[in-house]
Amino acid sequence: MLPPLIRLENIHKAFDDAPVLRGVDVDVPESCIYALIGMGAVGKSVLLKIVAGLIAPEKGRVFIHDEDITEMGHLELAEVRKKIGMLFQNYALFDKNVYENIAFPLRRLFDLSEEEIQERVAERLARVALPGTEERIPQSMSGGQKKRIGVARATIAKPPIVLYDEPTAGLDPVTSQKIYDLVREEQRATGATVMVISSDVAGVLTIADRVGMLHDGKLVFDGTADEARKSTIPEVRQFVHGLTEGPL
Amino acid sequence: MSAAPAKTPFWLLLPAKIGAAILVMAKQVGGLSILAGKILRRLTPGQIDRHELFRNMNRMGVRSVPIIAATAAFTGGIMVIQAAPFVEQVQATSFVGWAATFTTIRELGPLLIGLIFNGRVGANNTAELGTMKVTDQIDALRALAIDPIAYLVVPRCLAMVSMMVLLCVIGDAIAIGGAMLTADMLLDVDPRVFWASAVERLEPWDFWVGLIKSGLFGIMIALTSCYYGLQTKGGAPGVGRSVNASVVAAAAGIFIMDYFSTFILD
Numbered sequence: 001m002l003p004p005l006i007r008l009e010n011i012h013k014a015f016d017d018a019p020v021l022r023g024v025d026v027d028v029p030e031s032c033i034y035a036l037i038g039m040g041a042v043g044k045s046v047l048l049k050i051v052a053g054l055i056a057p058e059k060g061r062v063f064i065h066d067e068d069i070t071e072m073g074h075l076e077l078a079e080v081r082k083k084i085g086m087l088f089q090n091y092a093l094f095d096k097n098v099y100e101n102i103a104f105p106l107r108r109l110f111d112l113s114e115e116e117i118q119e120r121v122a123e124r125l126a127r128v129a130l131p132g133t134e135e136r137i138p139q140s141m142s143g144g145q146k147k148r149i150g151v152a153r154a155t156i157a158k159p160p161i162v163l164y165d166e167p168t169a170g171l172d173p174v175t176s177q178k179i180y181d182l183v184r185e186e187q188r189a190t191g192a193t194v195m196v197i198s199s200d201v202a203g204v205l206t207i208a209d210r211v212g213m214l215h216d217g218k219l220v221f222d223g224t225a226d227e228a229r230k231s232t233i234p235e236v237r238q239f240v241h242g243l244t245e246g247p248l
Numbered sequence: 249m250s251a252a253p254a255k256t257p258f259w260l261l262l263p264a265k266i267g268a269a270i271l272v273m274a275k276q277v278g279g280l281s282i283l284a285g286k287i288l289r290r291l292t293p294g295q296i297d298r299h300e301l302f303r304n305m306n307r308m309g310v311r312s313v314p315i316i317a318a319t320a321a322f323t324g325g326i327m328v329i330q331a332a333p334f335v336e337q338v339q340a341t342s343f344v345g346w347a348a349t350f351t352t353i354r355e356l357g358p359l360l361i362g363l364i365f366n367g368r369v370g371a372n373n374t375a376e377l378g379t380m381k382v383t384d385q386i387d388a389l390r391a392l393a394i395d396p397i398a399y400l401v402v403p404r405c406l407a408m409v410s411m412m413v414l415l416c417v418i419g420d421a422i423a424i425g426g427a428m429l430t431a432d433m434l435l436d437v438d439p440r441v442f443w444a445s446a447v448e449r450l451e452p453w454d455f456w457v458g459l460i461k462s463g464l465f466g467i468m469i470a471l472t473s474c475y476y477g478l479q480t481k482g483g484a485p486g487v488g489r490s491v492n493a494s495v496v497a498a499a500a501g502i503f504i505m506d507y508f509s510t511f512i513l514d
Contacts, residue, residue: 054387074395081393092388105392108399 004063005030005161005193006051011060013046020046021057022217028210033187033194035208035225037201037239039248042214044197045089048163051195052086053077064161082109085154085192089166091138091146098125098141098149099134105157124152128182144175148182155186162187164196168203176200180207201240205229213239215248276475276497283397283475287405290398300403308369308404309411313418319364320419323356324348324426332434341437345445348427353450353458357420359506362465365412366498370473373404374494377477378487386478401478405470412466413459420458457513464509465502472498 004027013021020043028034036044049055050062053069062069069080093101102121106112112120125131128148138146147167154162164183168176184207187194198204205211211228213221213236221228221236228240238246290296327348335344377400380386389396424446431437476494480486 049387052391054390078393078395081391084391086388086391088384088388088391090383092384094385094388108392108394 007063038214085159304407320423321426324423325430328430345442346449349446358461373473374477378480408470409466416462
């Protein structure tokens with residue numbers, strides 16, 4: 001197995017004195033799809049935002065490419081974020097048309113000509129199966145389409161790390177699987193290191209190389225998708241198989 | 249059955265309530281000061297997003313002209329209508345021009361335009377930033393290595409302050425025009441007499457006082473609307489709460505600032 005590209009050590013985070021994460025350790029190997037699963041409100045999104053440097057942990061360290069981002073200042077962190085693409089749970093698309101949303105990172109971070117930007121946006125839109133939608137306003141599009149636009153925006157700068165926060169939340173099973181397939185294809189094409197958060201265990205296990213499960217503020221499982229399916233840890237077994245009886 | 253716990257008397261709770269209110273106020277003043285510091289640090293010419301600045305100047309300033317013009321015209325007229333019976337009683341028609349322009353330029357213009365600007369632009373700005381905050385768009389900007397203060401807040405603040413001053417100049421001119429027209433119709437004061445009375449007694453400093461006040465009110469509206477927008481929590485209801493808090497805080501701030509600036513600039 002390749003060495004970890006993302007390493008979280010002893011992460012603690014609380015909101016209004018209520019602890020959410022209580023000493024989480026995660027290693028995400030390079031060029032791997034790492035799925036983080038767990039019940040709702042267990043701190044999965046918080047952990048992903050900590051990886052992106054959007055939330056600072058109260059205790060613990062986050063290493064990306066062996067650099068501790070918790071020690072970094074505002075400008076250094078901005079440099080690290082250029083290596084990260086992120087899809088947000090509720091899309092977080094801007095009040096602009098599809099073209100401007102996807103072109104946004106290119107315009108702000110790179111010195112590219114309009115022709116180059118047009119070319120790359122068209123390529124991304126074709127990749128997410130939404131060609132010709134440049135002029136449409138995201139607010140008028142379906143949830144699945146918005147997720148695809150979010151994927152296109154998160155990956156247009158070809159970041160080596162991509163974070164997906166609930167990429168299939170609120171979508172029907174067919175669209176969900178299409179999104180998962182897109183995540184998989186995209187990762188295969190670029191070799192990026194991917195972290196996916198999902199409550200949809202059945203779907204996310206079809207694409208994950210490794211799986212971690214958060215429960216009660218800690219990582220209670222870390223292994224392959226097959227190991228997760230066969231796990232005898234009561235919480236993992238109940239969650240992965242969707243059982244009503246158990247500790248959850 | 250155990251007895252219900254005795255209710256704490258109001259006078260015992262009062263110090264705690266006052267203390268809590270002071271803490272909230274101190275937190276907000278601290279937050280506003282930190283935001284002001286962050287904005288000042290990013291005010292170098294190379295860092296300002298000109299496209300965003302001009303876009304905001306257009307939608308915040310240019311599009312506010314009709315409502316400012318309408319309000320100013322009526323305000324100028326109302327001033328003369330209110331003063332008309334006394335002016336006629338003491339036969340002081342030659343002072344109408346000076347009184348109306350002096351009051352408009354130094355006080356009513358900046359104050360009323362500030363309040364309207366707060367209601368239209370400040371509220372809208374808080375709602376926009378608040379919506380961006382609760383829908384993770386602010387985090388999305390940060391995740392894309394874009395500084396939300398430099399990209400969103402600085403151009404909005406610059407646009408609000410500059411447009412507030414410009415709108416005040418436009419509003420003052422229209423209010424004086426409204427007053428002149430009403431004085432002509434109601435008191436039979438010739439516009440030339442009205443104008444001569446104003447020009448003769450007004451000092452350039454009076455004009456500067458109005459401009460300084462409008463700039464200060466612009467800073468107050470810009471800071472509070474951005475601060476409350478960026479502090480928004482709790483989805484759509486949270487956006488509503490932030491807009492309400494922002495408008496009230498900025499309006500109160502405008503009056504407090506007006507009180508002290510009137511003392512200092514007099």
